Amino acid sequence: MKGDPLVSIVSAGLSKFGKLEGLYAREIFAEAAKEAFDRCPKLDPKEDVRALFVGHMGESYEHQGHTGATMADWAGLLHIPATRTEAACASSGVALRAGIYAVLSGLCDVVMVGGVEKMTHRTTPEVTEYLAMASDYPFEQWHGITFPGLFALMATAHMHEYGTTERQLAMVAVKNHHHGSLNPKAHMQKEIALENALSSRAIAWPLKLFDCSLITDGASCLILTKPELAKKFTDTPVHIVGSGQASDTIGLYEREVFTSLAAAKLAAKKAYEMADAKPEDIDLAEVHDCFTIAEIIAYEDLGFCNPGEGGKLVESGETKLEGRLPVNTSGGLKAKGHPVGATGTAQAYEMYLQLTGQADRRQVENAETGLTHNVGGSGATATVHIYRRG
Amino acid sequence: MSEQPPLTVEQFYKYILQGKLMGGKCKKCGKVHLPPRPLCDNCFSKELEWTEIPQKGKLLTYTIIHVAPTQFQGMAPYAVGIVQLENWVQIPGMIRGVALEQIKIGMPLTIDFGECVSTQQWPQWPRYYFKPV
Numbered sequence: 001m002k003g004d005p006l007v008s009i010v011s012a013g014l015s016k017f018g019k020l021e022g023l024y025a026r027e028i029f030a031e032a033a034k035e036a037f038d039r040c041p042k043l044d045p046k047e048d049v050r051a052l053f054v055g056h057m058g059e060s061y062e063h064q065g066h067t068g069a070t071m072a073d074w075a076g077l078l079h080i081p082a083t084r085t086e087a088a089c090a091s092s093g094v095a096l097r098a099g100i101y102a103v104l105s106g107l108c109d110v111v112m113v114g115g116v117e118k119m120t121h122r123t124t125p126e127v128t129e130y131l132a133m134a135s136d137y138p139f140e141q142w143h144g145i146t147f148p149g150l151f152a153l154m155a156t157a158h159m160h161e162y163g164t165t166e167r168q169l170a171m172v173a174v175k176n177h178h179h180g181s182l183n184p185k186a187h188m189q190k191e192i193a194l195e196n197a198l199s200s201r202a203i204a205w206p207l208k209l210f211d212c213s214l215i216t217d218g219a220s221c222l223i224l225t226k227p228e229l230a231k232k233f234t235d236t237p238v239h240i241v242g243s244g245q246a247s248d249t250i251g252l253y254e255r256e257v258f259t260s261l262a263a264a265k266l267a268a269k270k271a272y273e274m275a276d277a278k279p280e281d282i283d284l285a286e287v288h289d290c291f292t293i294a295e296i297i298a299y300e301d302l303g304f305c306n307p308g309e310g311g312k313l314v315e316s317g318e319t320k321l322e323g324r325l326p327v328n329t330s331g332g333l334k335a336k337g338h339p340v341g342a343t344g345t346a347q348a349y350e351m352y353l354q355l356t357g358q359a360d361r362r363q364v365e366n367a368e369t370g371l372t373h374n375v376g377g378s379g380a381t382a383t384v385h386i387y388r389r390g
Numbered sequence: 391m392s393e394q395p396p397l398t399v400e401q402f403y404k405y406i407l408q409g410k411l412m413g414g415k416c417k418k419c420g421k422v423h424l425p426p427r428p429l430c431d432n433c434f435s436k437e438l439e440w441t442e443i444p445q446k447g448k449l450l451t452y453t454i455i456h457v458a459p460t461q462f463q464g465m466a467p468y469a470v471g472i473v474q475l476e477n478w479v480q481i482p483g484m485i486r487g488v489a490l491e492q493i494k495i496g497m498p499l500t501i502d503f504g505e506c507v508s509t510q511q512w513p514q515w516p517r518y519y520f521k522p523v
Contacts, residue, residue, distance in 0.1 A: 129459040138399045139425060142515060143483050144455060144462040145470050152453035153472060160451070160495045202467075205454035253472045253482040258451050 003276035005239035008230035011040035012352040017218040017337040018187040025118040026074035032219040033075035050108035055092030055115030056341040088134030090376030093344030093383030114221030117339035134377035136251035150378040151291035152204035157258040168311035170197035172292035180335025182362040187337030211292040216337025220346035242275030242386035252378040261379035264301040275386040279303035286347035288375040289332040344374035397426040403515035415441040424479040444476035487521035498523040
């Protein structure tokens with residue numbers, strides 16, 4: 001039935017996000033898993049958790065592949081089926097989808113989904129090179145197009161077509177840094193001034209340093225179960241009522257438009273239909289602000305405003321914590337940080353905290369329905385999930 | 391019928407080295423593919439042939455890369471853009487021969503085969519560029 005829960009989140013965990021020196025990805029994932037187990041005393045991890053799906057983008061960072069089995073072992077879940085999902089920055093949005101498939105199929109009553117990335121021990125040029133692997137090699141990377149460069153191509157097009165300004169882009173950063181200042185797990189917990197954002201050095205014009213999300217270490221996870229079993233584990237589950245995933249050309253250059261992500265629009269349409277919800281029903285959202293322009297495009301792709309009006313929406317203040325539709329209350333990828341493989345389920349973690357009233361200083365009052373939007377690469381993958389308080 | 395080179399990225403770049411911009415064309419539905427593909431994504435036909443692609447087009451969007459991957463660091467800042475060629479197919483590439491601040495969306499550009507060189511490591515692809523008409 002439309003709007004019925006697909007699965008329920010009964011617990012969630014998040015490591016500290018930031019520069020976690022001296023730690024290896026598996027050790028960071030264990031921290032997230034521990035929080036999820038501690039939050040849910042009625043869960044017997046070894047007995048109940050029947051599979052793990054974990055998002056992880058790059059082997060290059062730690063010279064370590066085979067992430068599924070490794071993370072299961074370090075989470076104390078040795079021997080369960082463990083699968084790594086990879087879809088660039090949407091790796092754990094896709095892990096969440098995989099967990100939903102597993103539970104809905106009836107194969108597993110309880111699964112863990114999550115993600116992890118350890119990045120900060122590498123130099124910026126190295127990380128730039130590894131992140132670029134999410135884009136087309138023979139025509140984009142080969143011609144010197146970086147990852148910020150791809151979103152800069154979208155920003156230039158959006159500014160040209162709709163008159164979006166560099167100031168509006170900077171406003172996304174200022175807002176998300178404010179939210180991040182209220183999140184004790186965020187990588188950057190300090191406010192930034194609009195003028196500083198505007199005068200920061202160019203990375204890929206028109207995108208500047210403060211338009212870019214952070215290179216961050218971190219891990220996140222969720223415990224999913226069938227809705228009818230949720231109350232066995234917790235009195236306060238959060239239900240996932242809509243889930244959409246879509247794909248697009250790996251090369252940005254092949255697309256009809258550069259001002260919108262078709263995969264995100266398709267994923268959103270599917271999720272809204274499944275949830276029997278409309279954009280107006282959403283109380284808060286975590287969107288994929290890997291670059292400030294991406295948040296503006298997300299507003300438009302998710303139907304929070306008309307195409308071309310994303311810049312005006314951030315300017316209106318409606319997407320601030322105290323606004324009509326708070327977006328990225330966690331600080332987003334911009335301030336909380338963007339350990340790429342961990343991001344999709346980290347967004348779901350924020351939604352879990354908000355919809356169970358545990359978001360502390362950044363709590364959105366009376367939040368009932370939330371949405372997360374996770375994008376891989378320049379939009380070749382997108383997942384959208386809709387959540388309802390249980 | 392004479393054997394034609396395979397419809398691959400490798401062959402696309404071999405043509406670039408010869409100063410030719412070539413794409414694939416589906417003999418069944420007529421769709422032009424750039425980059426070439428071994429299977430038509432429109433009609434699933436494998437009957438494809440090489441076709442010459444117009445070398446002139448207009449700039450759809452661009453950026454100036456300041457922070458570059460290791461191998462491009464020495465070139466930064468440099469401009470890259472997406473160009474729509476006269477047959478409507480779109481390809482990206484670096485833009486040279488124009489001051490960075492003179493670059494504008496909509497400006498006419500043409501392909502610049504420049505000094506196409508091949509490296510010893512994989513991939514042995516030359517690089518094409520764009521320049522003002």
